[in-house]
Amino acid sequence: MPAMNAFYAQSGGVTAVINATACGVIETARKHKNKIANVYAGNNGIIGALTEDMINTNRESARTIAALKHMPGGAFGSARYKLKGIEENRAEYERLIQVFKEHDIGYFFYNGGNDSMDTAHKVSLISKKLGHPVIALGVPKTVDNDLPVTDNCPGFGSVAKYVAVSTREAAMDVASMAKTSTKVFILEVMGRHAGWIAAAGGLAGDKPQDAPHIILFPEVPFNKRAFLKRVKDCVHEYDYCVIVVSEGARYKNGKFLAEAGTRDAFGHAQLGGVAPVVAQIVRDNLGFKYHYAIADYLQRSARHIASAVDVEQAYAVGREAVRYALAGKTAVMPVIKRVSDSPYRWKITDAPLARIANKEKMLPARYITKDGFGITAAGRRYLEPLIYGEDYPPYINGLPKYPTLKNVAVKPKLGTKFVV
Amino acid sequence: MPAMNAFYAQSGGVTAVINATACGVIETARKHKNKIANVYAGNNGIIGALTEDMINTNRESARTIAALKHMPGGAFGSARYKLKGIEENRAEYERLIQVFKEHDIGYFFYNGGNDSMDTAHKVSLISKKLGHPVIALGVPKTVDNDLPVTDNCPGFGSVAKYVAVSTREAAMDVASMAKTSTKVFILEVMGRHAGWIAAAGGLAGDKPQDAPHIILFPEVPFNKRAFLKRVKDCVHEYDYCVIVVSEGARYKNGKFLAEAGTRDAFGHAQLGGVAPVVAQIVRDNLGFKYHYAIADYLQRSARHIASAVDVEQAYAVGREAVRYALAGKTAVMPVIKRVSDSPYRWKITDAPLARIANKEKMLPARYITKDGFGITAAGRRYLEPLIYGEDYPPYINGLPKYPTLKNVAVKPKLGTKFVV
Numbered sequence: 041m042p043a044m045n046a047f048y049a050q051s052g053g054v055t056a057v058i059n060a061t062a063c064g065v066i067e068t069a070r071k072h073k074n075k076i077a078n079v080y081a082g083n084n085g086i087i088g089a090l091t092e093d094m095i096n097t098n099r100e101s102a103r104t105i106a107a108l109k110h111m112p113g114g115a116f117g118s119a120r121y122k123l124k125g126i127e128e129n130r131a132e133y134e135r136l137i138q139v140f141k142e143h144d145i146g147y148f149f150y151n152g153g154n155d156s157m158d159t160a161h162k163v164s165l166i167s168k169k170l171g172h173p174v175i176a177l178g179v180p181k182t183v184d185n186d187l188p189v190t191d192n193c194p195g196f197g198s199v200a201k202y203v204a205v206s207t208r209e210a211a212m213d214v215a216s217m218a219k220t221s222t223k224v225f226i227l228e229v230m231g232r233h234a235g236w237i238a239a240a241g242g243l244a245g246d247k248p249q250d251a252p253h254i255i256l257f258p259e260v261p262f263n264k265r266a267f268l269k270r271v272k273d274c275v276h277e278y279d280y281c282v283i284v285v286s287e288g289a290r291y292k293n294g295k296f297l298a299e300a301g302t303r304d305a306f307g308h309a310q311l312g313g314v315a316p317v318v319a320q321i322v323r324d325n326l327g328f329k330y331h332y333a334i335a336d337y338l339q340r341s342a343r344h345i346a347s348a349v350d351v352e353q354a355y356a357v358g359r360e361a362v363r364y365a366l367a368g369k370t371a372v373m374p375v376i377k378r379v380s381d382s383p384y385r386w387k388i389t390d391a392p393l394a395r396i397a398n399k400e401k402m403l404p405a406r407y408i409t410k411d412g413f414g415i416t417a418a419g420r421r422y423l424e425p426l427i428y429g430e431d432y433p434p435y436i437n438g439l440p441k442y443p444t445l446k447n448v449a450v451k452p453k454l455g456t457k458f459v460v
Numbered sequence: 461m462p463a464m465n466a467f468y469a470q471s472g473g474v475t476a477v478i479n480a481t482a483c484g485v486i487e488t489a490r491k492h493k494n495k496i497a498n499v500y501a502g503n504n505g506i507i508g509a510l511t512e513d514m515i516n517t518n519r520e521s522a523r524t525i526a527a528l529k530h531m532p533g534g535a536f537g538s539a540r541y542k543l544k545g546i547e548e549n550r551a552e553y554e555r556l557i558q559v560f561k562e563h564d565i566g567y568f569f570y571n572g573g574n575d576s577m578d579t580a581h582k583v584s585l586i587s588k589k590l591g592h593p594v595i596a597l598g599v600p601k602t603v604d605n606d607l608p609v610t611d612n613c614p615g616f617g618s619v620a621k622y623v624a625v626s627t628r629e630a631a632m633d634v635a636s637m638a639k640t641s642t643k644v645f646i647l648e649v650m651g652r653h654a655g656w657i658a659a660a661g662g663l664a665g666d667k668p669q670d671a672p673h674i675i676l677f678p679e680v681p682f683n684k685r686a687f688l689k690r691v692k693d694c695v696h697e698y699d700y701c702v703i704v705v706s707e708g709a710r711y712k713n714g715k716f717l718a719e720a721g722t723r724d725a726f727g728h729a730q731l732g733g734v735a736p737v738v739a740q741i742v743r744d745n746l747g748f749k750y751h752y753a754i755a756d757y758l759q760r761s762a763r764h765i766a767s768a769v770d771v772e773q774a775y776a777v778g779r780e781a782v783r784y785a786l787a788g789k790t791a792v793m794p795v796i797k798r799v800s801d802s803p804y805r806w807k808i809t810d811a812p813l814a815r816i817a818n819k820e821k822m823l824p825a826r827y828i829t830k831d832g833f834g835i836t837a838a839g840r841r842y843l844e845p846l847i848y849g850e851d852y853p854p855y856i857n858g859l860p861k862y863p864t865l866k867n868v869a870v871k872p873k874l875g876t877k878f879v880v
Binding site: 054195204212334 | 470473474476502504505531532534536537538539540541602621624626628630631632634636637639640641642645664735736749752753754755756760763765767794844845847848849850852855857862869
């Protein structure tokens with residue numbers, strides 16, 4: 041079989057290490073030129089394939105590709121764009137396969153979360169039907185850590201490390217000021233449906249007096265009375281109270297504390313600003329001086345404090361995806377399997393996309409303390425290894441040095457427009 | 461003259477490197493046991509002296525004291541507590557000197573900002589009058605970088621680095637998502653009156669297309685029309701727009717964009733939440749999808765990404781303060797003098813507190829671009845060296861390892877209560 045090209049696309053919210061996965065895909069593909077001629081990357085994710093707007097990564101030097109390992113953001117652009125069901129929009133799938141066929145693309149690596157795994161799965165199925173079978177693999181990426189089957193998701197370890205480190209640092213600040221100033225500090229973190237990121241804040245301390253004193257998980261309905269009692273008790277006992285709140289924190293009736301009413305491209309409610317809501321509850325009921333931080337994109341782009349384990353795993357899933365593809369496996373995703381907690385050992389294996397697509401893994405109840413405000417020893421055992429190790433980017437003049445890609449376009453062959 | 465004790469207190473909002481200054485003070489004092497017997501630290505700053513609640517730092521090991529160099533927060537507690545004028549509250553000064561006298565304290569090192577320099581100055585004057593002359597030195601500390609005379613303030617370089625790095629990272633995230641998602645990203649940073657911290661965000665990029673595309677300084681009255689035009693132009697030209705906004709951004713009439721109406725212990729308006737205000741202006745007028753982050757305490761406690769220059773200078777001002785004191789200098793503050801920009805060279809010299817107390821150094825107009833939205837080459841030349849170098853703390857299990865102090869109390873001798 042002559043060598044085919046590969047198409048790689050980044051999807052959904054980017055992470056501090058998604059480019060490490062790109063690095064794993066491209067470097068591994070380059071070792072198998074007899075099978076994979078070029079790796080094309082979608083300019084702005086899957087949209088790049090639909091609009092025939094692709095980047096030839098072969099035009100980048102080995103040094104630039106290696107530097108992707110420490111570059112945050114999405115090197116080729118990502119997209120919040122979900123392909124609809126085949127019945128609803130068959131034209132999109134036909135167009136995708138047409139582009140793949142025209143550009144001799146026989147491999148599809150889709151680097152994303154739940155929705156992307158669904159798309160990769162569909163591409164694998166429909167490409168056969170349309171007479172141009174494509175080996176389609178999902179490659180996991182999500183700060184939310186909510187993909188099933190895999191022990192954890194690349195991208196999560198680094199945001200977890202950022203949140204744990206930031207919580208510990210800010211708590212030391214607040215503790216030293218509490219006598220005459222701020223008594224309650226609130227850190228808002230991501231995690232729309234699952235409390236994995238909020239839980240990571242719990243790594244900052246492990247004794248009752250340590251911050252964070254309260255974590256508000258999406259999985260635990262907000263109990264205002266219990267919350268206020270705990271805040272009051274903390275300020276009484278420790279002089280201050282540090283709260284990590286998930287953007288997805290909600291009331292018993294399912295309503296988000298920070299419901300904003302707007303929705304994103306996937307129809308998910310767009311959130312923001314739960315911290316001021318929590319602050320107001322504290323102020324109105326207890327009157328304590330408060331401060332709050334909203335980490336927002338800082339948390340998922342903080343490559344400067346990435347977890348070394350996360351970087352290694354992000355690279356590994358990219359590398360293994362290519363190896364699986366070359367072994368003829370399709371409609372699978374490389375998953376991380378934990379071999380042992382201590383010492384932490386893991387390996388990569390593969391799992392069918394059908395088992396992963398469109399499913400969410402919530403924080404298990406056994407990781408949440410009985411009072412609903414903290415993480416258990418089991419939770420800590422799970423989370424801790426994921427933030428192990430530092431993997432600092434190189435610096436020049438005090439700032440991280442990130443590569444500049446040439447991003448040379450692949451010459452369009454179809455020449456027909458496609459509106460997404 | 462027999463050896464006297466020294467009193468060291470941290471004042472005001474802490475920084476990522478204020479403990480490096482404490483380290484400089486204590487390590488240097490320990491080299492001169494014949495003159496400085498013990499360094500007592502105020503538990504919660506100056507309040508610790510007033511209430512006779514002091515910590516004997518001599519009870520800490522050399523290793524613990526050395527570790528202060530990489531510990532954020534205030535190791536002994538800080539306080540937002542300003543001594544009033546002598547006429548208004550003579551009792552406070554008398555109490556202070558009484559405690560100093562009782563504990564053989566002949567040296568006072570006050571580590572803070574403008575207000576603290578004023579207090580140190582007053583203590584130097586009044587202690588003579590009250591018959592117990594104390595050598596009183598100010599030691600500079602402020603993330604706001606607003607002390608006059610000194611080229612820059614320890615604490616600023618690290619927050620500047622945090623803001624520059626975070627802006628660069630978040631911008632890469634936004635840039636890669638802009639096609640289908642967030643187009644405008646807003647980062648709110650500290651700086652109540654002076655735009656130094658916001659200006660540091662400008663280091664993240666140096667070409668017109670680089671983020672941040674807009675900086676909103678307290679020094680430049682907010683011009684809504686010009687602002688909206690620039691946002692629109694950026695989204696048009698670059699697909700996205702990154703804004704760094706100072707919490708002190710204000711309208712032409714002086715009103716803060718985020719006026720909250722509450723005031724802190726010093727009578728300063730307490731701010732918070734300018735980012736959502738700016739976001740709303742963007743949404744209401746241009747309709748772009750936005751995200752915002754509020755760095756709040758994360759920025760000034762981020763020891764994990766401290767500037768090596770800042771750590772070195774923070775240590776140096778502590779060390780030199782002790783040297784000046786031992787040389788008999790009083791009512792002075794060690795100041796940083798820039799010798800050259802490139803290569804960056806600096807030295808420490810001393811300046812009288814009278815020249816520093818209660819004065820604020822604003823961002824000079826020549827550091828702000830003509831349109832008011834960016835920093836000039838001169839501004840960059842000034843700011844850049846302050847973020848040079850990384851000085852990472854040690855890590856254990858993925859988290860920075862910060863020292864635990866014994867904080868052994870100095871036995872009270874007066875035994876009388878003093879209510880602050």
